[in-house]
Amino acid sequence: MEKSSSINQPSVNRPPLNSPTKSKSRQMKNLFYKVKNSPYLFILPYATLFTLLIIMPVLVAVFLSFTYFNTVQFPEFVGFQNYIDLFTGDTVFLQHAVSSTLLYAVIVGPIGYMMAFFLAWMLSQVPHNVRTIYTVIIYSPSVTGPVMMAIVWRVLFSGDQVGYLNFWLLEWNVIKEPVQFLQSPEFLVPVMIFVGLWGSMGVGFLAMLAGLMNIDKSLYEAAYIDGIRNRWQEIFFITIPSMKPQMLFGAVMAIIGTFNASGIAATLSGGTPPPQYAGWLIVDHANDFGFIRYEMGYASAVTVVLLLIVLLFNKISYRLFGESK
Amino acid sequence: MANSMKINPRKFHRDQLKFHGALTFLSIFMALPILFIFNHAFKPFTELFAYPPRFFVQSPTLENFRLLINFSAESGMPLSRYVFNSLYVTILVILLTLFISSLAAFALSKLEFKGKDTFNKINTLALIFVPLAVAIPRFFIIVNLGIFNTYWAHIIPLLAMPIGIFLLKQFIDQIPNELLEAARIDGAGNMRVYWSIILPLVTPALVTVAILTFQASWGNVESSAIFMDKESIRTLPFYMETLVSQSGNIVAGAGLSAVAGLIMFVPNLILFIILQNKVMNSMAHTGIK
Numbered sequence: 001m002e003k004s005s006s007i008n009q010p011s012v013n014r015p016p017l018n019s020p021t022k023s024k025s026r027q028m029k030n031l032f033y034k035v036k037n038s039p040y041l042f043i044l045p046y047a048t049l050f051t052l053l054i055i056m057p058v059l060v061a062v063f064l065s066f067t068y069f070n071t072v073q074f075p076e077f078v079g080f081q082n083y084i085d086l087f088t089g090d091t092v093f094l095q096h097a098v099s100s101t102l103l104y105a106v107i108v109g110p111i112g113y114m115m116a117f118f119l120a121w122m123l124s125q126v127p128h129n130v131r132t133i134y135t136v137i138i139y140s141p142s143v144t145g146p147v148m149m150a151i152v153w154r155v156l157f158s159g160d161q162v163g164y165l166n167f168w169l170l171e172w173n174v175i176k177e178p179v180q181f182l183q184s185p186e187f188l189v190p191v192m193i194f195v196g197l198w199g200s201m202g203v204g205f206l207a208m209l210a211g212l213m214n215i216d217k218s219l220y221e222a223a224y225i226d227g228i229r230n231r232w233q234e235i236f237f238i239t240i241p242s243m244k245p246q247m248l249f250g251a252v253m254a255i256i257g258t259f260n261a262s263g264i265a266a267t268l269s270g271g272t273p274p275p276q277y278a279g280w281l282i283v284d285h286a287n288d289f290g291f292i293r294y295e296m297g298y299a300s301a302v303t304v305v306l307l308l309i310v311l312l313f314n315k316i317s318y319r320l321f322g323e324s325k
Numbered sequence: 326m327a328n329s330m331k332i333n334p335r336k337f338h339r340d341q342l343k344f345h346g347a348l349t350f351l352s353i354f355m356a357l358p359i360l361f362i363f364n365h366a367f368k369p370f371t372e373l374f375a376y377p378p379r380f381f382v383q384s385p386t387l388e389n390f391r392l393l394i395n396f397s398a399e400s401g402m403p404l405s406r407y408v409f410n411s412l413y414v415t416i417l418v419i420l421l422t423l424f425i426s427s428l429a430a431f432a433l434s435k436l437e438f439k440g441k442d443t444f445n446k447i448n449t450l451a452l453i454f455v456p457l458a459v460a461i462p463r464f465f466i467i468v469n470l471g472i473f474n475t476y477w478a479h480i481i482p483l484l485a486m487p488i489g490i491f492l493l494k495q496f497i498d499q500i501p502n503e504l505l506e507a508a509r510i511d512g513a514g515n516m517r518v519y520w521s522i523i524l525p526l527v528t529p530a531l532v533t534v535a536i537l538t539f540q541a542s543w544g545n546v547e548s549s550a551i552f553m554d555k556e557s558i559r560t561l562p563f564y565m566e567t568l569v570s571q572s573g574n575i576v577a578g579a580g581l582s583a584v585a586g587l588i589m590f591v592p593n594l595i596l597f598i599i600l601q602n603k604v605m606n607s608m609a610h611t612g613i614k
Contacts, residue, residue, distance in 0.1 A: 037515045039436035043444070046429035049485040052466060054451055060462035119351065122344045124332050130345075135605075136598055137352040140359060143593040145544040145562070148586035151569060152358040155365065155579065162378050171377075198355065203488075203537070203608075210608035213333055220332065245612020252452050252613065259455050270570075283457050290461040291551070303458045314453045322613070 058307065064300035071294050082301035093302065096277040097285040100189065100265075101306075104281065105258040105313070107193050112200030113254040117247070119201065120209040121235065135209065142202035153195055153268060157181040182269045185278030192264050192279045204253030211246030215239065248321035252314065259310050262287070282306045362590070365583035366390075373579045389580035396581060397564070402556055404564075411561040414479040415542040422484055422538045423531055430493035431519050435505060445494070449613060451487040460551055467552045478552035479560065483542055489534040495610040496530035497523060530607040532600050540593055565589055 035041060065082055067075035086093055119138055123131050144152075156164045159180040166178040181187045215238070223238045240247060265279025266272040273280055273288070282302060290299035334341065360380075365373070367385035397404040432438070433445055456463070463482060472478045500523065508518050524531075549563030565585040571578070597604070 033514065039432045039438035039441075039515070042428045042432035042436065042515065042519070043438070045425045046485070046490065047444070049425065049481070050448070050451070050487075052470075053463065053482055053485040054454055054487070056466060057459035057462035060465065061459050064462065119348075122348055125334070125344045126341050126348065127334055127336055132601065134348050134352050136594075136601060137356050139597065140594055141355050143540055143597065144359070144586075144590050145593075148362060148590050151365075151579075151582040151586045152362050156358070156361070162374065162376055164378055164380070167378055198358070201355070203611075206604065206608045207611040210605050211612060213605075214609045215332065217332060243612070245614050248613040249611045256453050256455060259453075260457060262457055283455070286458060287460065296461055299461055303461070306455065306458050310453050310455060314450070 061300045061303045061307070064297050065304045067297040069295075069297040069300075071296055075297065078297070082298045083305075085298065086301050086305065092277055092280065093282075093285055096280040097282045097302075100279050101259070101282045101309075103189070104193060104196060104261065104279070105255075108196040108200060108261075109254050109258045109313075112197050112257070113204070113251060115197065116201055116205035116250060116254075117208055120205055120212055121239070123209055124212040135206075138201050139206060141199045142205075144199060149195060149199065149264075149267065153191070154182065154270070157191055157268070159183055183275055185274075185276045188265055188269060188274060188278040192268060195264065195268070196258070196261060200254070200257055202253060202257060204250035204257070207246045207253070208243065208250045211243035212239065215242045244321050248317060251317035251321060255310060255313050255317065259283075259306065259313075282309075359590070362583050362586050365579070366587045368580065368583075370580065389584045393568075393581050393584050396568075402564075406557065407559065407561040407564045410476075410479075410558055411543065414476060414560060415539060417476075418480050418483050418542040419535050419538045421480065422486055422489055423535060425484060426486060426489040426493055426534060427524060427527065427531065428519065430490050430497055431515075431523050433490065434494045434497035435500075435502070435518075435523075436515065448487050448490055452491060454487060456482070457547065460547060464551055472552075474553045474555045474558070476558055479542075479545070479548045479558075482548060482552070483538070483545065486534075486538065486541070488537060492534055492537075492607060492611060493527060493530050495612070496527050496607055499610060500526055529603040530610075532603040533607040536596055536600060536604060539596060543592060544589060562589055 064075060066077060066079060068078045068081075069075040123134055123138075126134070158164075158166065159178055159182060161167055161170060161178050163178065163181070165181065166175070169175045170178065179187065181191055219238055219242060220234065223234065228234055228237060260283075262281050262283035263272075264281070265274035266284065268279075269275055273284075283306065286299045286302040286306065288299075289295045289302060331340070364380060364382045366389055367387070368382045369384060369386045369388055372379060372383055394404050397407070433441060433448075467473055467478050467482070470477075470481070472481060504522060505518055508522055513521070544562050545560070546562050546566055549559040553559065565588070568585055569578075569582045
């Protein structure tokens, strides 16, 4: 009651509109509203973390790569010395780390990627319920993680006759005596690639499946009227072009998937470094120098080289699938 | 013409047989190692080292689980401590990631500000970021932040998740601007729009980001290994990994490791099975243009 009556009263008690206190509180209120409404407030937490944990580490790595740094003394500037050593003197890096990483990436990346596409494509050809079951099974290896990987594959590929693969091969008379799958360099790398492929149906695979399901059906109808004759033509002229964004996302995911891999050979063979540095990856090399030998400058140079390689592969994927035309 | 209707069919047709054949074969191949670990974890000691080796467990037992609990108790830190640490860290990481990422994704999608396009481009580029490669500089940053040997050393490094922002932003892009305009005319500020319109509409994407965050945090070994040396705040995956690397030296190692692998894997699997519908829904918008 009081409230409604106060409206009718002449505004004697109220301060005039342009009184200093009123306008000041309004200013404060405006300022508060402005801050609360500012886009920068929304982006600030993430931007801070992003700068701190992604941009700064990269910059620090670049900086340290030009220094000698043993974590005790202050970093000492050495110019390109680390890079010169890396590319002229470090045989483990040149003969093992670079070649293993590229071999692993070039096989697991593209083959895993194509497998992911074809699996997704086949999945899109079957009804929804059964597709869900297949999808869960095919996706699950990618979330198993390194611990589980080590256990399963170490037992399956074990070098004695209790190892399942050896047992079966002996049983079927394919081999005469057990093969040291995990201890001999010539087998360790293929096993590692095999394990990598097995676990590579991850987020990229899911994205491609979702992309496939969302293609407009009328596109296919139109294409068949226009004279597309078989399913291969359908894939290359309709399906892939219609889901280019997902194809690119899948490619980017395949790239990190493969370059993020580290320590696989060590886990499989049960020791660091693995026998004769077989399957020794660039990340392993960086961690070896950084956390075992405390040569942080040199390790950072290895890191920078890896980041550049990843960047290059990223660029290639954008060339292939990006819409820059 | 009939060919064109083969994508996402309603029901089974004879033409699909070849796909079912190939998919069943591949699914068995993918599932075998997982089936193996389920069987291995429940095998009694005699079966673990039996010759000839058997794939399937004959007389299942919980012996290995008991062994794991006893083993960790003997080494000074009960298993429950690692489990608690992992759960605590993972829950915090998920909540904080969802909050920080959705705030930023909303701004990057629907609000106008200077540097927005650049930020989006950098974030998309950061999708290829390899955290393991910069473990060394990250170590120095963690030390300088004063969070070495604290729970925050687990949590903070995982909060910057470019793929989370990316997924959420793509999803928010699909929300029509008219909807936001209508709310603004009714006097809603950005916070209000974020809370009452954006958040409810992007649940599938939030669920997906939550799952990805869970995977990243639940299996994260890096922070326990590098960012701390206090055993009491280390997490389960780290313990499991040390266990597995020691397990060559202890007789019951194979069974212990299998149980360890199972414990790390099963939560991931269950979460994905429960939430796969929402995940697939948000995956449709993942494309990079």
